[in-house]
Structure formats: C-alpha cells, structure tokens
Amino acid sequence: MQALYAQLLVGLINGSFYALLSLGLAVIFGMLNIINFAHGALYMMGAFVAYFLLNLGGISYWWALLLAPIIVGIFGMILERTMLQWLTGLDHLYGLLLTFGIALIVQGVFQNYFGSSGLPYAIPDQLKGGMNLGFMFLPIYRGWVVVFSLVVCLATWFLIEKTQLGAYLRAATENPTLVRAFGINVPRMITLTYGLGVGLAALAGVLSAPINQVRPLMGADLIIVVFAVVVIGGMGSIMGSIITGFALGVIEGLTKYFYPEASNTVVFVLMVLVLLVKPTGLTGRAA
Amino acid sequence: MTTLTDDTLPVTPRAMRDEMIVFVLMALLLAAVPFTGVYPFFVMQALCFALLACAFNLLIGYGGLLSFGHAMFLGTAGYCSAHALKVWALPPELGILVGIAAAFVLSIITGYISIRRQGIYFSMITLALSQLLYFIYLQVPFTHGEDGIQGIPQGYMFGVFDLSKPTVLYYVVLAGFLAGFLLIFRIINSPFGEVLKAIRENEPRAISLGYRTDQYKFLAFVLSGTLAGFAGALKVFVAQNASLTDVHWSMSGEVVLMTLVGGLGTIFGPVVGAFVIIAMQQYLAGFGQWVTVIQGAIFVICVLTFRRGVIGEIAHYFRRSL
Numbered sequence: 001m002q003a004l005y006a007q008l009l010v011g012l013i014n015g016s017f018y019a020l021l022s023l024g025l026a027v028i029f030g031m032l033n034i035i036n037f038a039h040g041a042l043y044m045m046g047a048f049v050a051y052f053l054l055n056l057g058g059i060s061y062w063w064a065l066l067l068a069p070i071i072v073g074i075f076g077m078i079l080e081r082t083m084l085q086w087l088t089g090l091d092h093l094y095g096l097l098l099t100f101g102i103a104l105i106v107q108g109v110f111q112n113y114f115g116s117s118g119l120p121y122a123i124p125d126q127l128k129g130g131m132n133l134g135f136m137f138l139p140i141y142r143g144w145v146v147v148f149s150l151v152v153c154l155a156t157w158f159l160i161e162k163t164q165l166g167a168y169l170r171a172a173t174e175n176p177t178l179v180r181a182f183g184i185n186v187p188r189m190i191t192l193t194y195g196l197g198v199g200l201a202a203l204a205g206v207l208s209a210p211i212n213q214v215r216p217l218m219g220a221d222l223i224i225v226v227f228a229v230v231v232i233g234g235m236g237s238i239m240g241s242i243i244t245g246f247a248l249g250v251i252e253g254l255t256k257y258f259y260p261e262a263s264n265t266v267v268f269v270l271m272v273l274v275l276l277v278k279p280t281g282l283t284g285r286a287a
Numbered sequence: 288m289t290t291l292t293d294d295t296l297p298v299t300p301r302a303m304r305d306e307m308i309v310f311v312l313m314a315l316l317l318a319a320v321p322f323t324g325v326y327p328f329f330v331m332q333a334l335c336f337a338l339l340a341c342a343f344n345l346l347i348g349y350g351g352l353l354s355f356g357h358a359m360f361l362g363t364a365g366y367c368s369a370h371a372l373k374v375w376a377l378p379p380e381l382g383i384l385v386g387i388a389a390a391f392v393l394s395i396i397t398g399y400i401s402i403r404r405q406g407i408y409f410s411m412i413t414l415a416l417s418q419l420l421y422f423i424y425l426q427v428p429f430t431h432g433e434d435g436i437q438g439i440p441q442g443y444m445f446g447v448f449d450l451s452k453p454t455v456l457y458y459v460v461l462a463g464f465l466a467g468f469l470l471i472f473r474i475i476n477s478p479f480g481e482v483l484k485a486i487r488e489n490e491p492r493a494i495s496l497g498y499r500t501d502q503y504k505f506l507a508f509v510l511s512g513t514l515a516g517f518a519g520a521l522k523v524f525v526a527q528n529a530s531l532t533d534v535h536w537s538m539s540g541e542v543v544l545m546t547l548v549g550g551l552g553t554i555f556g557p558v559v560g561a562f563v564i565i566a567m568q569q570y571l572a573g574f575g576q577w578v579t580v581i582q583g584a585i586f587v588i589c590v591l592t593f594r595r596g597v598i599g600e601i602a603h604y605f606r607r608s609l
Contacts, residue, residue, distance in 0.1 A: 029407075035407045035411065083587065083591060086591060087590070093347075093410065097353075097543065097586055097589075097590050098586065098587060098590040098591070100540060100543075100583075100586060101582075101586025101590065102583065103583070104579050104580065104582055104586065105583035105584060105587070107579065108576045108577065108578075108579035108580035108583060109576075111579070112577060112580070221418075224418045227411040227415055228415040228418075230411065231404070231411050231412055264425075265422045265423065268418060268422075272400055272416070272419075275400050275401075275404070275412065279403035279404060280404075
C-alpha cells in the first residue's frame, strides 16, 4: 500500500505540472491564437533561473519562486513584442513553427553550456523532512508542491473568471476589435497575457527543480505530454485544464503502480480513446 | 486569414511543361552525381529525406494539415524493413515492401484518429501519437531499444543489383526517389489534388459543393504516410541501421524545417530544403548542439521573413508554379 500512495503522490505532483502548463497554454491560445511550443523550454528556464539565483546570487528558493516567473515572464514578453506579434492574421500553424524554433534555440543554448545531465537543486530547509500520516510517509516538499500548485491554479482561475481584468481578457478573446473600440489597450493585454502564461510555466519549473533536478531537456518531453493533456481536456475552459491536468497525473501515477511498462504511454493512449469516443475533447467546444 | 501557401496560379499546360522541364533537369543532375566526385552517401541520405519531405509536403502544402509526427512513418518503415532484411532474410525488394506496408497500416490507424480534429489540434495529436510510438519502440524487444537494429545486410535487388556497391546503391535509391516524386507530382496534378487544394483554401465551401472533405484528407494522410514509409525503407539501405532517432520528435521537426526552407506547397521546394538542411548538418557536425540552435534560428527567420521558402520565392518572382 505504501508504494501505491507514493505513486499517487508522484502522480499528483506531475498532475500539478500538467495543470500549470496546460493552463498557461490555454490562456495564451485564447488571446494569441498560438500554441506555444516554447512552453517546455520556458519551464526549463524557470528552473535554471532558480538555480542561477541560488548559486550565483545566493538568493533563496522563496525569492526564486517570485523572481523566476517574473524574469522568464519578461523574457516571454520580449519574445511576444519582437516576434510573435508579427504573426497576427497569419495561419495558426506559423505560431507553432515559430515557437518550435524558439524552443530549439533556448534548449540548444542551454545544452551547449550545461550538457544533458542534471544539476542538483537542494530542497529549502523549511520544507525538508517528512511527516508520518499513519498510512504513508509524506515528504513535506512534495506535499507543498501539490498544495501550492493547486492554490496558484485556482488563483489564476479566479483572476480570469471573476475579476474585472479577467472580464476584459475574456472579452478580448472573443472580439479584440470591439474591446479596442472601448479604449482598452488590447496589444498590451496580449503581451501581459503571454507573460502570465509563460510565468506559470516558469513557476512550475522552479517547483520541479528540487524534485527532478535542473536539466536543459526537462521540458522537451514534458511539453508533448502536456499537448496530449490539452487535446484531452480542450482549451475552452480554465477549470477544465486544471482538472484534466491533475486527473491525468493521478492516472499516470496509478499506472506506474499497477502496470509500470505503460506509465510513459498511458496519457497518449487515453488521448486516443478520448478522440475515438468524443473527438471534441472532454470539455466540449470544437476548435 | 492568409493561407499557408502562395500559389494562386492555376495549373495551366504551360505550368505543367515548366515543371516537367525542371524535373528532367533535376533527374539528369542527380544521375550525374557519381561522375562528379561528390560524396554519394551524402546525396543518398539527402534523397531519402527529400522524399520524406515531399510526402510531408503533400499533406501540408496541398491539404493544409501540419503533421508534427511524420518521423513515426519513417521510423516504423525503417524498423520493419530492417527486421525483414536481417531476421527474416528477405531480399531487398520484399524488405522495402514490408516497410511500406507497415507505414500504410500505421497511417490508416493514425489518420483515422488524428483527422478528427482540425488545425492546431491535428498537429498536437500527430506529435503525441509519434511520441506514443517512440516509447513503444523504446520498450519492445525487436527494435533493440537504444542500440537499434544494426548491421543490416544490403543484398541483391531483384537478384541482380549488388547494393553493397555504392554506385549501384546510389542509382537504386535515386530510382526510388524519382518514382516517389513522380507519384506525388501525379497526385498533386490529379483531380484529387485539385480537390485537396480547394479544401485547403476553403473547407466549408468544399463541403457545400458536396465533397466529403474528411475522406479526402484521410486519403491524403494515408498517401503521405505511406510515401514517408517508402523513404524510411530506402534509408535503411543507406544508413544500414534503424534507430530511435528516426522516430524521435526532433526528426519530425527536421522534416517540417526542410519543407519550410524549400517552400511549403511547392513541388521542388522540399527537395531543395532537404539538401540544404542535410548539407548544413554535415558541415556543422563538429559544432555539437549549436546545430540545434541554428536550426531553431532558421525556423524563426523563415517564419518571420521568408514564408515562401527558396523555391516559393523563385516561383513568385518568375510568376511560375514550381
């Protein structure tokens, strides 16, 4: 039983990353009509920024949690201003190709300087150790990742679905021209949205640094799984992305326990099944 | 919404004639390679990728479908051909057929699944499916995991052509490439190809004219996947191995890059693109991961400033369809 709970926890952690990343993809797709292939590379950058902050500046994990998303978010906004914005009005596929190119550049540069092996990032002192919950041993850091990710996901949901700013954002997704006519600076909102989506990816990167080590290719395979998550859940709903992300993480964790050979592929197999049964994805809207 | 490609020129007898002239020139040029002292291995490799890129281009350039998983056809056909040649000891021509058949079956299955969604979702689904296959090939025994299938016997094609001689192998690969290329050329200029272009330009309108667009797209997918498999089977004889790199997502990305550089939706673009990218990899092989960075930079530059690609720009300048 211990092993089952342990795998469930690993599943929840992976689910947190899926949720944070697919959430960002959905938000970006809503505003920019771009599938951000660079998302995995920016997730990796988040982890590396945390690593640099600690090892070069002596800046702790807690500050990294705040600073890394901001730094990577600014990098993302520069990308949006200098490149992505020129794709407005072109076929969606060009956005995919451009961001794929950006991902190759970023990952290639990091691979050149850091190889392919992992760099260690220590768990902060306050989150070291574990708790005995009676039925299982819970490493505190892992519990923290799940809870904190959930809070961030729900906060993002609240920001977009329940606040004035979110209302502008949703309106601009539906009809940017009309929203512009009301005097709202839509291009700036698009830039900020991209920054927000990218920031969420970087945050996931910082959270994963102490668990998975910091590797240049840590985001490359992850982003493909997240694409499958997005296909399963659809990008129409924020809450849908969050729930699908966590649920698939848990299913993957269970697979690791019951049939480990399939743990790499279970998300893709589920994607195939969903496409066969309900081609529009679980949360419905057709693309 | 601007469309992916730029050829609004109708296919006229003159355009067909231009294309045939260029084709004959290309065939002559390639046939002369063994007499020029150019390293034949490099050209053979480029020819396999050129065929792969042409097959990929059939789908995106004429059907508007961006597959991000074409490596799965290349790799699957490669593994199956290699297995047939090495373990079953089949002659080369049957080995190639096994690879093509495998890619054909795979493209029917994956096409049936992925054609259900449009645009960007289609790309993500094909990418995810090829990643699924990557993990399967990593685990099943017949692919030999990380090692791949190595030391594949080249044998005698049709019992006469000794494929272990580089010049003979070169002409066999060239013949395969030209046959595949002509088939694609024929498909593009057929009524079927015209309907595909109509779907690419305006799908709702094609539907309203009574075309079952899903069936057309499915058929295009199967043709493209099977031809990509042919490229994979040929590549086995050139490389004499079949490995996981051929199924990896980065291979799918390279195919996209070749086609983009040469020109999406142009007939000769993918060939030029394949030679450019393979040559670049050859010359920059010593620079390690900087090759990846440069490839990424080419993606960015092409998308931002050079969307027609090399052949697309030339065709646009001369107002011809190439």
